[in-house]
Amino acid sequence: MADWGLKVSREGAETSSTDPRDHVLNSSYKTFKVQERQTTTLLLPNGGGMKIKTIPHSLGYAPFFFVMAEVNTGKWYNVTTLQSVQSDLAPGNAIYIGANADATNLYVDVVSYPNFGADFTLNISYYLAVDGLS
Amino acid sequence: MAHWGMKISQPGQDVLTAADKDLVYTTKYSGMKIKTHNTKATSGTVAHDVSGYIPMFMNFIYDGASKYRYENGSYYGDSSYAGTTNITFPNADNFYFIFIDRGDDS
Numbered sequence: 628m629a630d631w632g633l634k635v636s637r638e639g640a641e642t643s644s645t646d647p648r649d650h651v652l653n654s655s656y657k658t659f660k661v662q663e664r665q666t667t668t669l670l671l672p673n674g675g676g677m678k679i680k681t682i683p684h685s686l687g688y689a690p691f692f693f694v695m696a697e698v699n700t701g702k703w704y705n706v707t708t709l710q711s712v713q714s715d716l717a718p719g720n721a722i723y724i725g726a727n728a729d730a731t732n733l734y735v736d737v738v739s740y741p742n743f744g745a746d747f748t749l750n751i752s753y754y755l756a757v758d759g760l761s
Numbered sequence: 762m763a764h765w766g767m768k769i770s771q772p773g774q775d776v777l778t779a780a781d782k783d784l785v786y787t788t789k790y791s792g793m794k795i796k797t798h799n800t801k802a803t804s805g806t807v808a809h810d811v812s813g814y815i816p817m818f819m820n821f822i823y824d825g826a827s828k829y830r831y832e833n834g835s836y837y838g839d840s841s842y843a844g845t846t847n848i849t850f851p852n853a854d855n856f857y858f859i860f861i862d863r864g865d866d867s
Contacts (some may be wrong), residue, residue, distance in 0.1 A: 633769060633786075645864045652786060653768045660781060660790035666866035688782075693793070695817060695843075695864040702816050702842040702849075703864050711834035712842075721834070750866045754817075757790055 817864035
């Protein structure tokens with residue numbers, strides 16, 4: 628098979644550059660293919676504890692993912708990896724939150740949260756990629 | 762609207778039959794689009810210059826020993842966050858990406 632492909636350079640660079648970072652698109656490398664952003668919520672009842680949001684997908688394999696969450700009101704954290712976030716509602720206490728995926732679902736794990744003094748609705752925004760982790 | 766687009770397959774794969782996940786590129790799906798890739802040596806805020814929504818972002822921290830770690834509040838004490846105007850970094854030695862893509866739920 629012939630060696631061919633497609634390169635699109637960034638402004639100010641040449642497609643002939645041997646540095647792939649100069650290319651906006653280079654068919655020698657796969658790009659992340661991201662499905663549309665989705666949003667959801669998770670209720671964290673008053674009193675503290677742990678909660679898991681299970682988000683079904685239909686890909687059949689564990690996908691690459693990005694997850695953001697409004698852990699404190701007006702403050703959006705990247706919770707793609709496990710994060711410890713200091714709580715504005717319960718000063719001196721941390722919320723432990725992260726995400727993971729399998730072949731069926733994306734999970735947003737609130738591993739531990741303190742007593743907020745009232746129910747708290749966690750807003751979540753996430754992207755699933757068509758690209759698989761395995 | 763007609764169904765059209767562009768696909769690029771990996772070497773040795775038929776672009777007409779390859780699964781979406783195996784393609785190098787397809788206009789069927791978007792990629793994450795980086796608006797800013799920069800560093801911030803100290804804690805504090807950086808204006809994300811995105812108006813009307815809160816953007817997606819990622820942050821890595823240089824640990825001083827030639828290693829970059831995905832920022833994790835469990836390790837560093839607290840985590841960076843995005844608001845309507847700024848990204849707030851509670852830690853030093855940040856290497857961050859701000860995306861055009863939306864990070865909030867509006």
